[in-house]
Amino acid sequence: MINIKDIYKTFGDNDVLKGISATFKTGKNNLIIGGSGSGKTTLLKCIVGLHEPTKGQVFFEDENFTEMDFEQRVPIRTQIGMLFQNSALFDSMTVEENIMFPLNLFTDQSMAEKRDRANFCLERVNLKDRNKLYPSELSGGMKKRVGIARAISMQPKYLFVDEPNSGLDPKTSILIDELIAELTVEYDMTTVIVTHDMNSVMGIGDHIIFLHQGQKNWEGTNKEIAHTDNKELNDFVFASKFMQAAKEKL
The missing domain is CATH 3.40.50.300 (P-loop containing nucleotide triphosphate hydrolases)
Structure with a gap:
C-alpha cells in the first residue's frame, strides 16, 4: 500500500x-x-x-x-518496478540483457541465476526464446512486454x-x-x-x-x-x- x-x-x-x-x-x-x-x-x-x-x-x-x-x-x-511510456529499452542491449539490467545493479546473483530469471519473465509475458533479439527487431507491443518483463524481474x-x-x-x-x-x-x-x-x-x-x-x-x-x-x-x-x-x- x-x-x-x-x-x-x-x-x-x-x-x-x-x-x-x-x-x-x-x-x-x-x-x-x-x-x-x-x-x-x-x-x-x-x-x-x-x-x-x-x-x-x-x-x-x-x-x-x-x-x-x-x-x-x-x-x-x-x-519498485517501472514501465515507462516509450518502454525505455537500451537499444544496444539484447532483450535478455535489458531484463537482466536491474538484476546486475541490485543483486549478487550468478549469471546462470539471472538468465533463469530473464527466461522466466520472458515466458510470463509470452516472449519465450526472444532473448537474443534487439529492441529494433521488436514491434511496439513486444517492446512493452519486454518492458514489463524487466519491471517484474526483481519481483x-x-x-x-x-x-x-x-x-x-x-x-x-x-x-x-x-x-x-x-x-x-x-x-x-x-x-x-x-x-x-x-x-x-x-x-x-x-x-x-x-x-x-x-x-x-x-x-x-x-x-x-x-x-x-x-x-x-x-x-x-x-x-x-x-x-x-x-x-x-x-
Missing part, C-alpha cells in the same frame, strides 16, 4: 499539483487519469522520487519515503506504469492491460498506472483517481465512473471516447 498526503509540486510560478492525498491499494490496479497538463505524470514522479514534492509526504507501507535520504531509499527502490512490491498503451493499436492495448492486471494479482503488487485510455479505465480500473488542474477532482471505481455527475470527469470521459472512436475510423 502507498499513501500520499497533501502533495504539492511547484515549478517556478507554476503550481502543478495542489494538495493531493490518496491511498493506492495492494493487489489493485490504481489508475491516475486526467487531461493533458492535469499533473498525472508529475504525481507519479513525486511518488517514486524522480521529483521531490514541494510539500507533502509519500509513505510506502508505514515508511516515510519523503524524509529519507538517497541511501535510505535504496531498499524501497529495489522493490517488485510496487509497479508504476506510465501510459502503457501509448502508440499501440486497440487489440494490443487490451492484451497489455490484461497482462498488467494478471501480474498485479499474481505478485500481489501495488500497481499505479497513469493513463488517458478509457478502455483501460473501464477494463482494469479497480481504483481511479481523476486529476483536474492539479487537484484530485474525483475518486472511485470503473463501475462508479459511469454513473458520476461530476462535470469535469464527464467532460473528460466523453472527449476521450469521442477521440478514440474517431481514431478507430481512420
